[in-house]
Amino acid sequence: MGSVLDQVDTPEDLKRLSEAELLQLAEELRSEIIRVTAQNGGHLASSLGAVELIVALHRVFNSPTDRILFDVGHQAYAHKLLTGRKDRFHTIRKEGGLSGFTKVSESPHDAITVGHASTSLANALGMALARDLRGETYKIVAVIGDGALTGGMALAALNKIGELQKDLLIILNDNEMSISQNVGALNRHFRTLQVQKWVQDAERFGRGVLERISPKLYEMADRAKEAAKLVLHQENPFYAWGLRYVGPVDGHDLKSLIYLLEHLKSLKGPTILHVVTKKGKGYKVAESDPVYWHGPPGFDPQNPQKIKKGYSWSQAFGDAVTELAHLEPRLFVITPAMREGSGLVKYSQTHPDRYLDVGICEDVAVTTGAGLALRGMKPVVAIYSTFLQRAYDQVIHDVAIENLDVILAIDRAGLVGADGPTHHGVFDIAYLRTVPNLTIAAPKDALELRAMLKKALEVGGPIAIRYPRDTVDPAPEGVWPEIAWGTWEVLKEGREAYILAFGKTLRYALEAAGEDPRVGVVNARFIKPLDEAMLARLARGFKLVTVEDHQAMGGFGSAVLEALARLELKPEIRVLGLPDRFIEHGGIPSLHAKAGIDAAGIRRALAALGVTLTASE
Ligand code: TPP
Incomplete structure (x- = not known):
């Protein structure tokens, strides 16, 4: 068989492929994603994990008439390759090239412009309202990761989706990972669902049989009945929300996915299909270390090694707070799902009782900081400039009005490069400068960052310290220079x-x-x-x-x-x-x-x- 990907220019072409060709296509997509990400860097592990799902979606649905929304949009490389962009795929994330995320102005197949998490469900709801008001009949599918579902925006949209009962399909792509291990009670519940499902299957087929046939389980089952049976139960939280829930199913079993989607696509009301995938699927290093391979810089695809990057501002911050927490027992660090990116791995291990990953909810990060400050702690919210945009009201309403001692450690301030306009941290001064009580500082080096952090704890009140995505010379341990507050x-x-x-x-x-x-x-x-x-x-x-x-x-x-x-x-x-x-x-x-x-x-x-x-x- 020659290259199948070569024969695919639009999703229409997928409809003609045999099952064997579709399977080969998935493998070819993987190779191409690895090849190009090795050159350009990018969201490798997430995109590898979503290959079968994307092939199945484009086989069953008719994009661009049907709207397929990818939350965050970082997992959609296979979608780009299948929707007329394979010839330009090698330009992804390069200046003048394709965006690393889905982007409405880039392709009619990109339903939303994204980069920030948790927006797909509200967008899908808006589209469903528009579709029905305008008497149109296309399908709407939102693909959202378990990480993105930790965002309040996604949960609030689900609440409304369950109430309004519009026809739409939500695919929960659950790989147990955000960038780090995922957090939260829903995540814990998903793990329970997965175990329940294994137990059910084991009872039905006998453990030995299951081990032999899985993941081809659904091929053998009476599929229509299977789909119906999986519509769960009272204790499922989605049920309480008024959503039909199907799953968990193997998100790499292409044939079963196609079968299920065929059955689910015409159902009335909102449905959640819970697929379990492996982040980094099909590329050993990425499967075994999905945190590093979430978004690696370039690498040698034949011999993929972790690249030791230079000492970053994020590390300088992480090292400073790790040390500072020994001096200041009230110090407490919060991250909204960015432990690695914010340089907080060492801190989280050294001070686990004064560390909190709230998930992808920057608003909760800031207001939890407010709560800590109200009760005598000294919270530091480590947050990227672009994501702090999500918590503007919380900065004003929960922190600044009462002049609370909350330090905002604003990373990735300024242009960030390959992630582009959704991620450039270029608005924070403008939106923070107008807030009374708030101080904004920007250190010139790691030593000045240490001076500012230490002094900020003494000075009190809301203080934003912004630093860029860049390397910086490390500062010596134990040195805390004085800084004349407010001076140039x-x-x-x-x-x-x-x-x-x-x-x-x-x-x-x-x-x-x-x-x-x-x-x-x-x-x-x-x-x-x-x-x-x-x-x-x-x-x-x-x-x-x-x-x-x-x-x-x-x-x-x-x-x-x-x-x-x-x-x-x-x-x-x-x-x-x-x-x-x-x-x-x-x-x-x-x-x-x-x-x-x-x-x-x-x-x-x-x-x-x-x-x-x-x-x-
Ligand atoms: N906060 C917001 C509002 N948007 C973001 N894009 C991020 C933080 C950074 N971020 C990008 S991807 C990601 C995070 C935290 C994890 C997403 O996890 P999940 O949705 O499960 O997708 P996966 O990468 O595991 O496939």
Whole structure:
């Protein structure tokens, strides 16, 4: 048999394939996903685990008329390959290439634009309402992982779906994993369901038979009856929600999946099909370590090894809080499902009683922090800038109004690269800056991060400390420098102009200024409140350029302009930041250059102010 994938340009082509060809197609999809992810990096393990499910969905449903929604959209690589994008698949996550997630503007087959978790069910409900109001008859299928189902948004949507009884199919793709081991009571219940199912099957077929025939179990059973029997029971939580529940079934048994979907697709009302899959399926290393292989950088597919990445800001944060928790017994760290990404593995093992993974629910993370603070603890909510967007009201309503001692350790602040516009952390300054009581700081290195964390515990109140997706030099253990709270720091004196930068853009500022005595550089490490004394002094004598890895609108530069207006100072000034549009995925340095916030961009701004520098290559 030649390549089956070569014969597939649209999902229509799947309808013609034999069972053997479909099985071969699944294997070819796996190879292609491994080959391209090895080059580009990407969401390998999740995509490998969803291959059979995606083949079955495209065999049974008619995309793009039928709408197939992928929650998070990171598991949908096979979907991209089957929906007219195989020739461009090698560009995934590269600048100008395919997105790493589903994206409405990329393909008519992508039902939703995603990247953040737990949105598929509310979207599906909205689509079902629209479909019925407009007298249309297409099918709607939402695929959601057990991790994404820990999100309050998904659970709240289920509540409404159960009430409204619209026709839609929800596929719960349960691999027991979020990025880390999944958490929560529902997850515990799924494990019980799985065990119950094994016991039932064992009783029905005899344990020995089951061991021999599984996972081909459903082929042998009387399938129609099987599907009907699996519609469960009083104790199933979905039943209480008014949802028909089918499962758990083997999510890699392609033939049975197709059979089941054929039967479920025309049922009235909402149905949940619970499929059990293996994250990383078909690729040994990914199956045995799905945490690392959730989203690896590139690797050698013949000899897949973990790559030791450089020391990151996340690790610097994790190391600092692990140490700090020994000094401060009230310190408590919360993560919304990002233990590894936030550098918290060591912390979680060292201080398990002062650590909480709440699941993918950033709102719960922040408000649990509020509760801890109200009762005398010192919570640190470790959260990515982009995901903190989910908890804005909680920051205002639950934390800031009462000026509670909650530290927001904001990781991945700034452009994040290959994950693109759903993940760029470029709004946090704008949305936090307007909240009274809140302090916003950005360290220049790991030592300053330690100083800020330690001092934040003493100063109290809500304090956001933002740092980028980047490497940083490690700081020595046991060293906790003092920091004058609220002050900026002159890193280089200048005679004509000063660049005000912080965090990641400081490097660009120092590079732009070089050795030129005319241009100074300030580490503007406090964004709120600004160091107005220093700002006033500089504004009186120098030209200014502000630069930030954040939207220009509403960001640090805006804060500086507002302060200058209040102080009635009018220096010559340029504000550099990201433009008022969404920045696509790409390499971070290249995206910074395009946005004009790199060293060259700073030099251009200085030139516009009459201070012309030459690049010091
Ligand atoms: N918070 C939000 C709101 N969105 C996110 N995408 C994340 C955190 C980071 N994240 C991406 S995938 C993922 C997390 C936490 C785990 C998803 O688990 P699951 O839905 O079970 O899918 P799997 O990868 O296991 O297939």
